[in-house]
Amino acid sequence: MEIPEIVGAGLIVIGAGVGIGRIGGSAMDAIARQPEASGKIQTAMLIAAALIEGIGFAALFAA
Amino acid sequence: MHRINLIKILTLLLLTVTISVNAQNDASKEAHGDSSHKEKDIKTEIKEYIAHHLLDSYDFTLFSYTTDAGEHKYFGAPLPVIIYDGGLKVFSSSKFHHGETLAEVDGNYYKLYHNKIYKTDAEGTINYNEAHHPTNEKPLDFSITKNVVFILFVAILMFFMFTRMAKSYKGNLMPKGMGRLLEPVVLYIRDDIAIPNIGKKHYRKYMSYLLTVFFFVWIINLLGLTPLGVNVTNNIAVTFALALITYLLTTFTGNKNYWKHIFWMPGVPWPMKIILAPIELLGTFIKPFSLMIRLYANITAGHIVLMSIIGLMFIFKSWIGSPLSFGLAFVLALLELLVATLQAYIFTMLSALYFGMAVEEHDDH
Numbered sequence: 001m002e003i004p005e006i007v008g009a010g011l012i013v014i015g016a017g018v019g020i021g022r023i024g025g026s027a028m029d030a031i032a033r034q035p036e037a038s039g040k041i042q043t044a045m046l047i048a049a050a051l052i053e054g055i056g057f058a059a060l061f062a063a
Numbered sequence: 064m065h066r067i068n069l070i071k072i073l074t075l076l077l078l079t080v081t082i083s084v085n086a087q088n089d090a091s092k093e094a095h096g097d098s099s100h101k102e103k104d105i106k107t108e109i110k111e112y113i114a115h116h117l118l119d120s121y122d123f124t125l126f127s128y129t130t131d132a133g134e135h136k137y138f139g140a141p142l143p144v145i146i147y148d149g150g151l152k153v154f155s156s157s158k159f160h161h162g163e164t165l166a167e168v169d170g171n172y173y174k175l176y177h178n179k180i181y182k183t184d185a186e187g188t189i190n191y192n193e194a195h196h197p198t199n200e201k202p203l204d205f206s207i208t209k210n211v212v213f214i215l216f217v218a219i220l221m222f223f224m225f226t227r228m229a230k231s232y233k234g235n236l237m238p239k240g241m242g243r244l245l246e247p248v249v250l251y252i253r254d255d256i257a258i259p260n261i262g263k264k265h266y267r268k269y270m271s272y273l274l275t276v277f278f279f280v281w282i283i284n285l286l287g288l289t290p291l292g293v294n295v296t297n298n299i300a301v302t303f304a305l306a307l308i309t310y311l312l313t314t315f316t317g318n319k320n321y322w323k324h325i326f327w328m329p330g331v332p333w334p335m336k337i338i339l340a341p342i343e344l345l346g347t348f349i350k351p352f353s354l355m356i357r358l359y360a361n362i363t364a365g366h367i368v369l370m371s372i373i374g375l376m377f378i379f380k381s382w383i384g385s386p387l388s389f390g391l392a393f394v395l396a397l398l399e400l401l402v403a404t405l406q407a408y409i410f411t412m413l414s415a416l417y418f419g420m421a422v423e424e425h426d427d428h
Contacts, residue, residue, distance in 0.1 A: 046405065050406070053357070054360070058356040
């Protein structure tokens with residue numbers, strides 16, 4: 001576990017966190033605007049979050 | 064229903080063959096030098112336990128413990144080892160004695176080292192190269208390992224589940240038994256995953272595969288959280304087989320529009336078409352590849368974190384540290400339940416999306 005690996009892992013987690021945080025934020029704004037569409041918005045949010053986590057994990061394993 | 068059986072058999076065959084590919088699980092960095100000492104530091108012991116838990120094994124042990132005399136006792140059954148080394152050799156894995164002795168079959172000696180079988184001589188020498196990997200010969204491995212047993216078990220379980228569900232309809236639309244349990248899930252997959260992504264015309268062709276893969280991944284993920292020590296989706300060969308079937312289905316059922324979109328995308332100027340073609344072709348490989356990595360990494364990372372936190376309980380050994388770790392492990396286990404279901408859903412949904420792209424009709428841009 002050398003230093004470059006740890007730094008790389010930290011950057012990956014920052015990237016994944018920022019991405020999912022932004023999606024969560026937009027999803028919450030959208031639900032606030034239209035509460036009746038919250039089911040579809042939740043589904044879309046989970047899908048986007050899983051895709052970003054997929055990249056995050058793949059990069060984490062490569063590091 | 065015949066479709067489900069055929070696809071299950073196909074899945075099983077592919078899985079048995081790809082397990083022999085012996086994909087190395089590099090997330091579990093094992094402690095190489097410490098396993099020869101008698102007195103083990105608890106941290107290395109935990110590391111070894113986690114590594115052993117994540118890998119496939121040739122016997123079916125439910126649990127093991129070390130008696131006061133220092134010998135290991137195991138509670139379980141050995142599974143058959145089937146290897147092909149100039150001839151088909153079948154023997155029970157109890158000859159390996161959990162990696163402690165050599166197995167002697169027909170004059171050849173085999174040694175179990177880090178869960179792989181190597182051909183060696185009477186002393187059991189393993190030759191290492193510079194990267195500390197063994198360079199002995201490996202025979203082709205078709206054994207019935209623990210993973211294969213559990214895949215077969217889940218396949219038989221799913222078969223009985225779905226035949227009971229089909230029988231519970233009995234000519235009327237309101238089901239009586241198993242149908243009541245499974246009907247909302249099946250309808251959800253049809254109405255919210257298959258039809259929006261594939262379209263009303265072609266979704267029936269893919270429904271059996273989507274149902275199979277959803278229930279299979281869901282049940283296997285849930286079983287991996289039990290203390291049985293099952294970790295089928297932890298094995299990258301298993302997720303590789305599932306992603307391979309998705310890839311084969313999209314390739315062989317893609318219509319002309321699909322291939323046209325890949326190689327000669329309509330509606331863009333012609334220099335762009337030439338640039339886009341290799342990128343799109345690479346995309347067809349990368350999409351199922353990401354399916355494989357996503358499922359494997361989510362489940363494996365969850366298991367590693369969970370087991371590390373449980374191991375933390377043993378390191379603390381205090382009145383305040385261990386219950387807190389236990390609480391954290393409990394919460395994480397609940398999160399793992401959510402992740403298990405979510406990953407099954409995501410796999411199915413993305414497969415449906417790729418099938419939808421394969422059978423898309425031409426619409427004017």
